[in-house]
Amino acid sequence: MKPTKTRLINLWYGFKQYWKTLSWALVIFWLSTLSVEKPRVSSWLIYIPHVDKLVHFFMYFVLVTLALSDYLKTKPLAVRQAWVLTALSCVVYGILMELVQSFLTSHRTGDILDAISNALGVLVGVLLLRYVGLYRKIVMKILI
Numbered sequence: 001m002k003p004t005k006t007r008l009i010n011l012w013y014g015f016k017q018y019w020k021t022l023s024w025a026l027v028i029f030w031l032s033t034l035s036v037e038k039p040r041v042s043s044w045l046i047y048i049p050h051v052d053k054l055v056h057f058f059m060y061f062v063l064v065t066l067a068l069s070d071y072l073k074t075k076p077l078a079v080r081q082a083w084v085l086t087a088l089s090c091v092v093y094g095i096l097m098e099l100v101q102s103f104l105t106s107h108r109t110g111d112i113l114d115a116i117s118n119a120l121g122v123l124v125g126v127l128l129l130r131y132v133g134l135y136r137k138i139v140m141k142i143l144i
Contacts, residue, residue, distance in 0.1 A: 024062060
């Protein structure tokens with residue numbers, strides 16, 4: 001089936017609207033599948049227990065913030081289902097990235113605690129955007 005000009009235009013506008021979100025999702029994918037060597041230099045940051053969970057939290061907090069702000073650009077009075085669908089999509093993406101690490105890479109392993117950290121980042125991002133007006137105003141000023 002050959003794509004029509006209208007479909008290509010719609011695809012372009014969809015990418016144009018969500019380019020920040022899609023770019024960040026690609027960064028997460030790249031970082032999730034990147035081969036990481038053990039550091040040769042001793043650093044206090046590396047030896048903080050579970051510091052990687054904070055990184056996971058931050059990555060998915062940013063992902064959901066970008067996704068919702070991109071969505072709110074065009075639909076400022078978004079319905080609850082859109083918020084829930086966006087949050088669920090980000091959580092599912094986080095779980096898929098852990099599965100990719102477990103089954104499709106030989107140098108990374110998936111972790112349930114990483115998936116939980118991803119989901120918590122999404123939850124905090126949604127709650128802040130939904131219920132904290134000052135955070136929402138700051139995000140919308142920066143990202144739009």
